[in-house]
Amino acid sequence: MPHRYPVREIARQAGVSEATVDRVLHRRSGVREGTVLQVEQAIADLDRQRTQLRLSGRQFMIDLVMETPRQFSRLVREALELELPGLRPAVIRARYHLNETWETDDLIAKLDAIVRQGSHGVVLKAPDTPAVAEAIGRLTARRIPVITLVTDVPMSTRVAYVGMDNRAAGATAGYLMCQWLRHVDADVLVMTSSEMFRGEEEREMGFRAAMRTYDPDRKVIVVTDSDGLDETCGPLTTRTLREHPGVAAVYSIGGGNKGIVAAFGREDRTCEAFIGHDLGDANRALLRSGHLTAVLHHDLRADMRAVAQTVMGFHGALPGDHRPRASGIQIITPHNVPED
Structure with missing residues (x-):
């Protein structure tokens, strides 16, 4: 039976003896069918929890670089900070680089500064220009994933776009x-x-x-x-x-x-x-x-959750492909305004 765990860990998870686990793993006789299922379930449980074990103690630093009106950057910041506690046991910290208007040279200088100082990921809302695409390429070369938010730079090496269609x-x-x-x-x-x-x-x-x-x-x-x-x-x-x-x-x-x-x-x-x-x-x-x-x-908290999962997946802390889907488009009228 394929597995990647010590016999002692499986026995503890299944609530049976190590000898019983050994017999089940080597398909020896003399073990009740219910006990075999118990051991198999224990291995499946360990597989599911392995993600959390892998995340335990992991810390990620991400940088939000956005050219956007202050009202929207505040919404993004609030959404991210509301999502962060739910990402435990991983710990994600954020640095914010937010301007309502940004000269292109200054924006590129900020992205290049992140290349030098390092980061686990950059969340970027910026114009779709060749200079921005080239800066994204320099981040990618240093294994710093870039996720574009609400507006894309498609002809770049960004790893994902997060936001509505x-x-x-x-x-x-x-x-x-x-x-x-x-x-x-x-x-x-x-x-x-x-x-x-x-x-x-x-x-x-x-x-x-x-x-x-x-x-x-x-x-x-x-x-x-x-x-x-x-x-x-x-x-x-x-x-x-x-x-x-x-x-x-x-x-x-x-x-x-x-x-x-x-x-x-x-x-x-x-x-x-x-x-x-x-x-x-x-x-x-x-x-x-x-x-x-x-x-x-669109649900910015869901967007921030997708950002975090993309960053963790890129660095091998989450299994599988965490490519975000387009956010759902909600039509809000005076009669269905959600609570703050």
Whole structure:
């Protein structure tokens, strides 16, 4: 009977003598069938627990490197820290490198600093550029796995992408928008934070594809480079409303929704439908006040769990392939806002 454990350990697990275990392992006669099953079950139990034995005392240091509005980075940080206790007996610690805007040279310098100091893994939300892909390659060469979060750098050596299917999310937003505006004459404003984020580009592509399918004559106006910040989105929205009198609906891909709402208010314009992303404090408040019609949300705690399992699997602390699946897309309305 194949096994990898000392006879004494199997006997302790099965609650029988070492001599009995020896007879079972060598398939000798004189052992009751129930006892044989007991020993087999003990070996199976040890196999399952072997993962935990392997994790015992293991410590992992991961680095979160993110260019994102503060509200989203806070959500990610909170989600990770809520998941960490459930990962025991492994211990995962995190270092945070979070900026709302990041010069490319400074971002690359931070990634190269991690190459020099070492890490068990990097969780990265960054633009999809050749320079970023090359920096990921340098991390990979030092056996530091990179997991991209919510926006991907697909032409790189990153080991996994964690987050929702962004094209499907955009298509979901497009489908909902078409349903809500079915009897409304309104142009749609699509606001993104940057053209360099692959995830936002895919959301916009999914949205446009759905609009072409369900409402091909609807006008869509895209405004980019808002950085996802209220102070930038407000003036950009104001300018767009003045230039396009027909705008009366919004799909906000990159954030800055308070600024967008404020601009509609200042211009005394009605927003018939407003779809955003992620459940930060601002979006929760805008949902409850009725300014946001719906938020497309995904379970960040599940994402952080997938990140941790990917890192541990990469370093041989978990058996099998821990390639993450795309996060489920949740449609949150004022009536089903989850508790904080």
